Amino acid sequence: MQINGTYKLFLDEISTFVSPKRIYTDELRRLAWGTDAGFYRLIPQIVIRSINEAEVARLLQVADKYELPVTFRAAGTSLSGQAISNSILIVAGKHWEKYKISDDYSQITLQPGIVGERVNQILKPYGVKFSPDPASVKYAMVGGIVMNNASGMNCGTHANSDRVMISARMIFPDGTILDTGDADSRKAFSEKKPEFIKEIQNIRDSILRNKELTERIRRKYSIKNVTGLNILPFIVFDDPFDIIAHLLVGSEGTLAFLSEITVKTEHDFPHKASAMLYFKD
Ligand SMILES: Cc1cc2nc3c(=O)[nH]c(=O)nc-3n(C[C@H](O)[C@H](O)[C@H](O)COP(=O)(O)OP(=O)(O)OC[C@H]3O[C@@H](n4cnc5c(N)ncnc54)[C@H](O)[C@@H]3O)c2cc1C
Structure with missing residues (x-):
């Protein structure tokens, strides 16, 4: 297919730093990447299989410059069309599979392209697990699980991605990288974007001043709630x-690219059973 207009400018510019082997513009592969596990189809103009943070940061800067929408994709098992695009699709699966376990096995730092079940295979020898457990955990990747706040029967709301997250490393549309688990990165971000931090504090304070709203948010998130952006952090964290x-959890890639997440691991009970209990009330 002939790529025209702004997409051509975007393509020309990214071709200076992304290998052509990882940029797909042919009809067949665009069609193949135009579907996820949902009902919808959107054919992307350009698909890029990204390999690292520096590259994603530059891709976002160029897309920002030409005002072209970008969608991220991990395993593409989403059910509501959030992993497809009729614009630019940045895939972060293969090449994004590194991890690091803390010495006491209580934490694991993960890149977004590791499949959920693979994380559990890695953790099994230490008697711990990655708790978010959608039924798609055999195929879905960490980036997609976290960004959808996907959860299953075991993790409920007590051990979903929001509850187990310790810190995140992210890339914003202007290419800025923030690692909330790194003091230097936090300091650099505060200096570069003081108004951003101020605005977050303002929203937090205005929510907290409204007791009725605060209570409503607490109640809404005591059960599974992945509708819209996750606003629970405004009342949980200072x-x-x-x-x-x-805020990234459940944001479906609309706020930033998730390049790394550190989560608490959960004890993996060696013996398990299921039961159904009925209560009168
Ligand atoms: C058979 C089946 C069973 C399922 N069972 C459940 C279930 O029990 N519970 C449940 O909650 N859900 C379930 N789901 C849906 C579940 O939400 C998805 O399977 C999973 O979360 C998506 O992971 P993925 O790797 O495929 O991500 P994708 O579908 O590729 O992406 C998911 C979202 O994350 C964004 N994203 C991906 N990577 C990044 C990144 N690095 N940075 C920023 N944004 C990113 C994408 O843009 C998209 O919005 C099921 C789906 C299927 C097909």
């Missing part, structure tokens, strides 16, 4: 960086 990190 630190604006914790709020920013937790």
